[in-house]
Amino acid sequence: MNNILEQIIAFKKQEVAKIRKEVSVEQLVKSPEFKRTPILLATSLTEKGSSGIIAEFKRQSPSKGIINDKSTIEEVTQGYLDANIAAQSILTDTRFFGGTMVDLMNARKVNTIRPILRKDFVVDGFQIIEAKAIGADAILLIAACLTAEELKNYGNLAEDLGLSVLYEIHSREELDKISDLDGKIIGINNRNLKTFKVDLEHSIALAAEIPDTCIKVSESGISDPRVITRLKEYGFEGFLIGETFMKTKNPGKACKEFIDQLK
Structure with a gap:
């Protein structure tokens, strides 16, 4: 792991330990959103007519x-829904990404029809229960910062709660950490977290090693609709895009223009 990821994980562990002292699992389970049936990410990515x-x-x-x-x-959120997204990803990390759990809760009020992925650095099962309590449908598990056992345990916990899991990998070694790949949603991050360089060829090569029973998602560095057409040829069905839309004045409009070019 590179320095920035190590810093984030070290800070996240302290942050979660602090929250756990203030909020109990029982309190989370009692939240109104906890009773909600989550929307399945796999379905929204693969259904007929999905933009992915x-x-x-x-x-x-x-x-x-x-x-x-x-x-x-x-x-x-409204702009993204109007653009016909398959799902929404929301960063809830405050220190490094300027997001909050309140962002996700506010998005949920607007978005009741598409899955919301809580994008954060999961280092504790508590965060998975928390994700459901704030209205998320899916969580991210980053193989680079978790052991094989943690990936399995956290994945099982999420599934028990009805949450979808996006497993993020950068290499074959990280893929090998994930047990029983069958039916899992595997995200390949095109951005090298050590150098921050984007390399789509690396993703395409790695995609070939993932079984066809998995749903493949390409993450980071996608700024051209033509890239998606190419990635689809290699079996990718999901495409996580943030910066391309967010760096514009109107992210929803930018998203709609992008998706309209895919048709």
């Missing part, structure tokens, strides 16, 4: 700094 686009709300990142601190979560 998982559009992200992201204010800032460690590599880019501020991307968009003007657009509100409500207007972007």
Whole structure:
């Protein structure tokens, strides 16, 4: 792991330990959203007519700094829905990405029809219960910062709660950490977290090693609709895009223009 990821994970562990002292699992389970039946990410990515686009709300990142601190979560969520996204991704990490759990809760009020992925760095099962309590439908598990056992346990916990899991990998070694790939949603991050360079060829080569029973998602660095056409040829069905939309004045409009070009 590179320095920034190590920093994020170290901070996240402290942050979660602090929250656990203040909020109990019992309190989370009692939240109204906890009773909701989550919307399945796999279905929304693969159903007939799906754009396959998982559009992200992201204010800032460690590599880019501020991307968009003007657009509100409500207007972007509505814009994304109007654009016919397959799903929505929302960063809830505050320290490094400027997001909050309230962003996700506010998006949920607007978006009742598409799955919402809570994009964060899961280091504790508590965060998975928390994700359901704030209205998320799916969580992200990053293989680079979890052991094979953690990936399995956290994945099982999420599934027990009815949440979808997007497993994120960058390499064959990380793919090998995930047990029983059958039917899982596997995201290949095109951005090398050590160098922050984007390499689609690496993703395409890695995709060939993932069984066809999996749903393949391409993440990061997609800025041209033609790239999606190409990735589909290699079996990708989901495409996580954030910065391309968020760096514009009107992310929803940018998303709609992008998706309209896919038709």
